[in-house]
Structures are given as C-alpha cells and as structure tokens.
Amino acid sequence: MRQLVYISTGSPDLTEDDVADILATSQRKNPERGLTGFLIYNGRNFLQLLEGDAAAIEILMEDLRGDKRHNGLVRIEDVPIDVRRFSDWTMRRLELSTDVEERRAQLTEWLPDGFDEKVLRTVLNFASLN
Numbered sequence: 001m002r003q004l005v006y007i008s009t010g011s012p013d014l015t016e017d018d019v020a021d022i023l024a025t026s027q028r029k030n031p032e033r034g035l036t037g038f039l040i041y042n043g044r045n046f047l048q049l050l051e052g053d054a055a056a057i058e059i060l061m062e063d064l065r066g067d068k069r070h071n072g073l074v075r076i077e078d079v080p081i082d083v084r085r086f087s088d089w090t091m092r093r094l095e096l097s098t099d100v101e102e103r104r105a106q107l108t109e110w111l112p113d114g115f116d117e118k119v120l121r122t123v124l125n126f127a128s129l130n
C-alpha cells in the first residue's frame with residue numbers, strides 16, 4: 001500500500017456546497033476502491049492524503065486530474081506503508097481553526113500516533129499557511 005499527499009488549488013468559483021459534494025462522493029466511492037484518508041480545504045487550497053493500493057490511488061489521481069473543481073495538482077508525498085493509519089476514515093474533512101496557532105493542536109489531536117514523520121511535517125506546514 002501507499003500513502004500519497006497532494007495539494008491543489010480550488011477553482012475560483014468553488015463553494016462550500018462543492019466541497020460538501022466532493023466529500024459525499026468520496027465517502028460513497030472510496031470504500032469500494034479501498035481508499036481512506038482525509039481532506040483539508042483552507043478556502044483556497046486542498047491538501048488530500050490518500051492511502052490504499054497504488055493502482056487504486058492512480059485511478060483516482062486520473063479522475064482528480066480531470067476534475068474542474070481544482071487545478072494545479074502537485075504530489076508532495078508518496079510513501080510505502082504496511083499499515084493503514086486512517087482505516088476508519090473513508091474520507092474525513094479536517095476543518096482547521098481560523099486561528100493558526102490552534103491548528104497544530106487540532107492536527108496533533110486528530111492525526112494518529114505512528115503517522116510518518118515526514119508526511120506529518122508536510123501536513124503541519126500546509127496547515128500553518130493562510
């Protein structure tokens with residue numbers, strides 16, 4: 001299995017309803033694809049962590065590349081894993097506080113122990129941006 005993190009930029013006309021639709025679709029489709037993970041949207045950019053079989057991730061990445069609700073997708077992490085860290089999360093949205101200081105505490109609380117150090121640092125860095 002792999003754990004992949006990408007960031008992208010939401011389309012300029014993206015609404016909260018669009019983000020809710022993305023979550024609903026993800027939660028419906030990910031179980032059959034064997035994918036789990038989380039999604040952060042800060043009003044401008046997405047960060048998504050996906051874990052599952054490499055093939056299933058690549059099929060979704062193809063869909064994502066054609067999805068007009070975001071663009072400028074860049075993979076920032078792609079590491080092999082033996083154990084799923086987010087097995088209960090078909091796709092959970094992590095809603096970060098508007099208070100930048102508080103975000104680190106939120107993520108430390110939400111993200112599981114044993115989560116890859118480098119990937120964790122990437123997520124924390126993203127969360128510290130406005």
Ligand SMILES: Cc1cc2nc3c(=O)[nH]c(=O)nc-3n(C[C@H](O)[C@H](O)[C@H](O)COP(=O)(O)O)c2cc1C
Nearest residue numbers: 022025026029030046048060063064067069070091
């Ligand atoms: C930021 C973002 C994250 C997404 N994450 C997922 C996901 O985890 N799983 C998924 O099936 N679709 C996800 N989608 C939606 C896919 O791009 C695509 O629209 C969907 O898989 C197609 O489903 P459908 O063929 O049932 O309409 C995401 C879209 C965006 C913009």
